[in-house]
Amino acid sequence: MHKNEVMVAKALSLPKNSAERKEIWKTIRNEGDWDHNFNVLRNGTGTLIPKYREQKTRAHSEFIPCSGCKGLYSKTSLSDHFKTCVSKQTEKKSQGVKEGRFLLPIPEHINGGFYKDVLLSMSQDDIYMYIYRDPLILKFGKRLYENKDIQEHTSNHISCRMRELGRLIGEAKKTPEWGIQKIEDCFSPEKFNNVVSCVKSLAGFSEDTHMYATPSLALKIGYSLQRCARIYRSDGIIESDITKQENGSAFIQLYESDWNDLISSRARQTLSEKKYNAPKMLPLSEDVYKLNSYLKEKIKELLMKLSNDSAFYIELAKMTLCHITLFNRKRGGDVQRITVDNYKQAIEAQNSVPYDDELKSSLSDVEIELCRSLTRIELKGKQERKVAILLTPEMIKCIDLLMQKRSNANVCGKYLFARPSPSTRTLRASDVLNEICGKIELRYGNIITYTNLRKHIATMAQIHELSENGQDQLAKFLGHDIRIHREIYRQPLDIIQKTKISKMLMLINEGKNVTEMPFNNQEEVKEIDGSCADESDGEMDYQTDKDSLHNKSAQEKRKAPSDGRSTDENSAGKRHKTQKKPWNPSEMNSVNKHFSHFIAMSKVPGKNDIENVLKKDKILSKRTWRNVKDQVYNLIKKQRKC
Numbered sequence: 001m002h003k004n005e006v007m008v009a010k011a012l013s014l015p016k017n018s019a020e021r022k023e024i025w026k027t028i029r030n031e032g033d034w035d036h037n038f039n040v041l042r043n044g045t046g047t048l049i050p051k052y053r054e055q056k057t058r059a060h061s062e063f064i065p066c067s068g069c070k071g072l073y074s075k076t077s078l079s080d081h082f083k084t085c086v087s088k089q090t091e092k093k094s095q096g097v098k099e100g101r102f103l104l105p106i107p108e109h110i111n112g113g114f115y116k117d118v119l120l121s122m123s124q125d126d127i128y129m130y131i132y133r134d135p136l137i138l139k140f141g142k143r144l145y146e147n148k149d150i151q152e153h154t155s156n157h158i159s160c161r162m163r164e165l166g167r168l169i170g171e172a173k174k175t176p177e178w179g180i181q182k183i184e185d186c187f188s189p190e191k192f193n194n195v196v197s198c199v200k201s202l203a204g205f206s207e208d209t210h211m212y213a214t215p216s217l218a219l220k221i222g223y224s225l226q227r228c229a230r231i232y233r234s235d236g237i238i239e240s241d242i243t244k245q246e247n248g249s250a251f252i253q254l255y256e257s258d259w260n261d262l263i264s265s266r267a268r269q270t271l272s273e274k275k276y277n278a279p280k281m282l283p284l285s286e287d288v289y290k291l292n293s294y295l296k297e298k299i300k301e302l303l304m305k306l307s308n309d310s311a312f313y314i315e316l317a318k319m320t321l322c323h324i325t326l327f328n329r330k331r332g333g334d335v336q337r338i339t340v341d342n343y344k345q346a347i348e349a350q351n352s353v354p355y356d357d358e359l360k361s362s363l364s365d366v367e368i369e370l371c372r373s374l375t376r377i378e379l380k381g382k383q384e385r386k387v388a389i390l391l392t393p394e395m396i397k398c399i400d401l402l403m404q405k406r407s408n409a410n411v412c413g414k415y416l417f418a419r420p421s422p423s424t425r426t427l428r429a430s431d432v433l434n435e436i437c438g439k440i441e442l443r444y445g446n447i448i449t450y451t452n453l454r455k456h457i458a459t460m461a462q463i464h465e466l467s468e469n470g471q472d473q474l475a476k477f478l479g480h481d482i483r484i485h486r487e488i489y490r491q492p493l494d495i496i497q498k499t500k501i502s503k504m505l506m507l508i509n510e511g512k513n514v515t516e517m518p519f520n521n522q523e524e525v526k527e528i529d530g531s532c533a534d535e536s537d538g539e540m541d542y543q544t545d546k547d548s549l550h551n552k553s554a555q556e557k558r559k560a561p562s563d564g565r566s567t568d569e570n571s572a573g574k575r576h577k578t579q580k581k582p583w584n585p586s587e588m589n590s591v592n593k594h595f596s597h598f599i600a601m602s603k604v605p606g607k608n609d610i611e612n613v614l615k616k617d618k619i620l621s622k623r624t625w626r627n628v629k630d631q632v633y634n635l636i637k638k639q640r641k642c
Helices: 006-013 019-043 075-084 093-101 112-119 126-131 135-147 154-172 183-187 189-202 215-239 240-276 285-306 311-329 332-336 340-352 357-361 365-373 391-406 429-437 450-463 470-480 483-491 494-509 538-558 583-600 607-616 625-641
Strands: 063-065 072-074 375-380 386-391
Touching: 006 019, 019 063, 019 072, 019 340, 063 075, 063 093, 063 112, 072 075, 072 391, 075 093, 112 135, 126 135, 126 154, 135 154, 135 183, 135 215, 154 183, 154 189, 154 215, 183 189, 183 240, 183 429, 189 215, 215 240, 285 311, 285 391, 285 429, 285 470, 311 386, 311 429, 332 386, 332 429, 340 375, 340 391, 429 450, 583 607, 583 625, 607 625
Parallel strands: none
Antiparallel strands: 063 072, 375 386
């Protein structure tokens, strides 16, 4: 019956007891056993036929087939077998378990791409089994998978979110009387308090200090549970299941009303308090200079070497990746995920887009040259933001050489900085930076990270008093909005508070005028948010000005004349009486028109706000900014009395 089969006929044609004949019989047996084992694993019933009989009974989930010979092994024995398997397709000895998982049957209710990219990359432990047996967690992960642009780091993010829910189920199962076996059990209103207890226990909440050991975990589980509840309610609507609809809606209601008080508020406070008095160390400028100089010298050396020997490909790729990220102060992940297509499109755009003559006329010669020489690549960053990366001619030269040597270096991935085959993944920019910093003698090399480098440039912009528009442009280039730039990346340096702010406080407490502060070159006190002290808080500034005038007047009265003459006689000719000019109705209308929102908020406008109005409104052109400020203050005072 089987002698007409190709493999059987081939085996029978060979001499008995020959090695080749035995190998063919072995392959036939493994194929037949795998066909049986595949059906058992897919249906969940039946007896598996492993390659070697196990001494103890194992669950079906503990067996994985060999991707080469199709024999069924336990996880521990498969790793040992894969090292010597003659039928394996890859040379990597550590890929046996991962490759074998791809042969396992895909559950009917799970998408094939989601299963291979996310589930198979997870550790096959108890938490994985909680996830695998819970349709709602799988649906939650599938929704995340479908909503995201799938990249190499996406599957890890989705896996972490799913495992957090799996850990919640594992924690709930420690108390069997609660009856929480799956995520859908958490949505019963009577079990809401039990879910809260589980989350607190999992995140390490202390009843004594009211602090969390892992506050971010508590917040993440809350977001995931809310999303699962919405999916559960949607399923109930589709299936016309009233119980699902009611439980899902009830949990969402409880979450919106009580979750913040019970979980989120203390978790956020814990996150905030952990940052108090934490050392704010930024990279030293001299260390950044050393790193940049090292990269330039090394790149120059490697360009010559790679031209003759492809063995230096990876080293030049690492140096170029680090140099581009350092120059642009980007997140490492943004630069490492530049694709070959991104680069080619940017080069084509650079060569094809002309610059408008009117635009050129507004630029200096240096700026025009920068426009011609720099190449700009646009990528998708965090939260779908457009991220721009600038490439200098030296960087272009390195990338072009890397592109030429890709085939010789056995690199075939879609990424510009891909690893050699068989891997298609890209080099990790953070690992590359750590490796390079370890080779250079830096004072504080351990604090040079891409995040700290981004904070470094944001802080330097603050110290050098970059304008508001400049800060906004810098924030957009770095890939975040201005609020994140001010609150997180721009550090409130203790040096600023200990020097400039402390001077102001000391002089005020001594009853001195702020204008007498002993700053070099009559520099103005700058607040932490970068705006001038006399331009930011109108009411405080106005009061300071009034105090200043009062103090000056008092000091002049206290001065005794050196020659016995009166103060008026001594100062005659130097002082002239200021003639007050009454405000006409048109001027009053302009003040009310332009500064009505300041008056409504009982806030005096700053100098910049007033000067901008004076430039536009001809009616107020004869008034100084101080006149307008006093008038607004009087209107606010009048309003308060009413």
